[in-house]
Amino acid sequence: MKKTKQLFAGLILMAFGLGTAQADYTLNLMKGVTKVSNDLYDLHMLILWICVFIGIGVFGTMFYSIYHHRKSKGHKAEQFHENTTVEIIWTIIPTLILIGMAIPATKAMMELDDVQDSEMSIKVTGHQWKWEYEYLDNGIHFFSSLDEASNKVRQVGSGLDPRSVPNYLLNVDKPLVIPTKKKIRFVFTAKDVIHSWWVPDLGWKKDTIPGFINESWTSVDEPGTYRGQCTELCGKDHGFMPIVVIAMNEPEYNVWVEQQKAAVIAEAGSANKQWSNEELIAKGKAVYETSCASCHMPDGAGLPGTFPALKASPVVTGDINAQVKLVLNGKGMMPAFEKMLSAVDLAAVITYTRNGLGNSVGDSIQPSAIQALQSATPGAGKNE
């Protein structure tokens, strides 16, 4: 069946003379890798076939009539125009079909809704335009944004070939890692606007809404990498905040958890060392490209009317402490980066903006100074 469909689709593609007809495309909903996603696939196929059969019946009748009951064939019009029995029949039969559909649909809905007895919880927060993951059981916490290779290619007029990037627009810098065969509860919220978290292989999507918490759950049987995207329009880079979930067997997952914990300690260590200006600027350039350039633009020119320019900006060329406060706490559409970036990244990117992008203030800030501010009471730097 699948072969036939692909052959058919291939023929259509070839009819259009497309050289890429052999690309990896699909026509139907994916079955996914959870019990729920498989149930939903079956439900989808059931309703699809019901529609196909009704379609064949109705369109078949119509085209029979169009072919045979035409004036050019000399068919004389009959004048019947009302029949209550027929009307009742074609009201009752669809009603019965709908009841037949509603029963499995209700069951699937109940199954999806049941987040009880979960073995671990992950909090997902949507940001413009990245995802934040927080493992509520062991404290692992990180941000996940579009990978660098895709990000370079997707710039307007980059001239680079998307086909040269593996998993173009479906790859991230830090994927979400989950253990297999465990019931995982997700809680969803958002920082700025509404986003929606969708991995087709898991079988559902859920909106992340600022100020509110949504829940859902999954349990993946097979280890593997599963990709998805944000599905609620969330601003200009809505198309560029993918999701990657890696399901690992329990032992490997545990190794990963330990690595994450070790990395946090190492990170704290590097914040304590004294960094040179060159080191900070070099690192800051990379941070700028992944965390700042999408709004303030790669050359720091901003978007007039929406995002301010950094080049010759009074904030960036003014008092460094005021700039640090603004970056840590955010302002208007500018998110608070205090928790999004490490002390090293923050110090580096602030130093870079003051000494790159056409600015040359000449000063710098050390990661340790940022860390001191971060560990102080939250919001301590706010001007209130």
Place this chain on the structure above:
Amino acid sequence: MSAVVAEHDDHHDHHDHGPAKGLLRWVITTNHKDIGTLYLVFALAMFFVGGAMAMVIRAELFEPGMQFVNPQFFNSMTTMHALVMVFGAVMPAFVGLANWMIPMMIGAPDMALPRMNNMSFWLLVAGVLLLASTLFMEGGAPAGGWTLYPPLILQTGKALPFAVFAVHLLGISSIMGAINIVATIFNMRAPGMTLMKMPMFVWTWLITGFLLISIMPVFAGSVTMLLTDKFFHTSFFDAAGGGDPVLYQHIFWFFGHPEVYVMILPTFGVASTIIPVFARKPLFGYSSMVYATASIAFLSFIVWAHHMFTVGMPIAGELYFMYATMLIAIPTGVKVFNWTATMWKGSMTFETPMLFSIAFVVLFTMGGFTGLMMSVAPVDFQYHDTYFIVAHFHYTLVPASVFILMAAGYFWLPKWTGHMYDEKIGKLHFWLSVISVNVLFFPQHFLGLAGMPRRIPDYAVQFADWNMISSIGGFIFGASQLLFLYIVIKTIKGGTGEKVTDEVWEEASKHSLEWTLPSPPPYHSFTTPPTVIPTEHI
């Protein structure tokens, strides 16, 4: 002295029997045909404006990678394309048809409230121009989708208040148009034209009128709350102030779902008018068609949250909205079965209006099938906000509403102008449109199922082939519509030169009153009420 009196008489005659001279005629007119023409011309112009925006979208999506526009402008395009098509093209086109046809179909001289009629048209123009002006403002046109969801829409630059006021103007215009239509239908029917003898088009517009009067204030309210949230420190939709962003979605879709029926019910009405004429048979099940339309309109008010299955409603809410939505399939099915039964054992001919109407029945039904699939809440967790829904609503809007508007154009242009359109080019227009519209939208089902979200300016490479095919379909469809423009202009200027009869179509006068008037009809349709009411459609 006598000269002055004579001049006065002249002027008086003028006022009663013909249009004002010159361009001012179109500004000050209170005549239902003139205003109908204004609406239709404006709608056609906006159809091309909205279409041009769609071409920008399809050009950017032709290949993976960002080639032409930046993502912010892309989002403005998807937003403005929808707003212009819904409020500038499809709705005004049906109001235009209502203005032209309802007085002629019910045996009236004009609409009940002619001055308000003029005002509602010019407010529409003002509203659409205000909306279009946001394209040139600092920060760009609204880019949060036509649904204007907060908090995202509150990030709009200078354009937000202009867009909100534009919506207010469009809303006032629609409400006035709807009141006028309802008042006309209730008060201006010829003696003997009982409600259950009215043509289906009149019935569907009566019901649509009530829908519009009920929902447009709700939309105006929701966008006003956006305005106060942005500028007056209220927190209707801001959790930090005790509000809820999802509240907006409930209010919006309480408007938005009936709104999509505002675009489809008159479509049903035109299809029910055209099919019997070319099948040479009465409409099958007239009264059940009326009841089905009323049921669909009622159901449209109680299913709104099926647009929001993934916002995290309690399960009771999910199940209720799923069941209620599934119910819509029943009256909609009845309509499709009735159209099929109308064709059955008829004596069909296939002039352009009939071709478009048959394509409407088939392709609208396909849109109905995908609608049924999405009504199933758990599976909608997969379909929601993907290209599957984009395919679904375009099937119910383009080869449905837009095709029926084309059908209506071909069907009534000879009556309006007294000239016949060129049947050969009409058929060419039909075949180009019906093939390209499927090349355009059918692959979008595959894209959605395969996992492509809607409203994205760039996509993963596995979606490349179908996007390219869809874009090719889009370009052909867009170009084909220029043929329609050509045909309309040519028909107004004299068409094929063949003089059309009053009936235009064989025995059409048995179906509806407009075919008993001359072609073109007199400036004031029925100055004396007709005595014979056609009943062939019942």
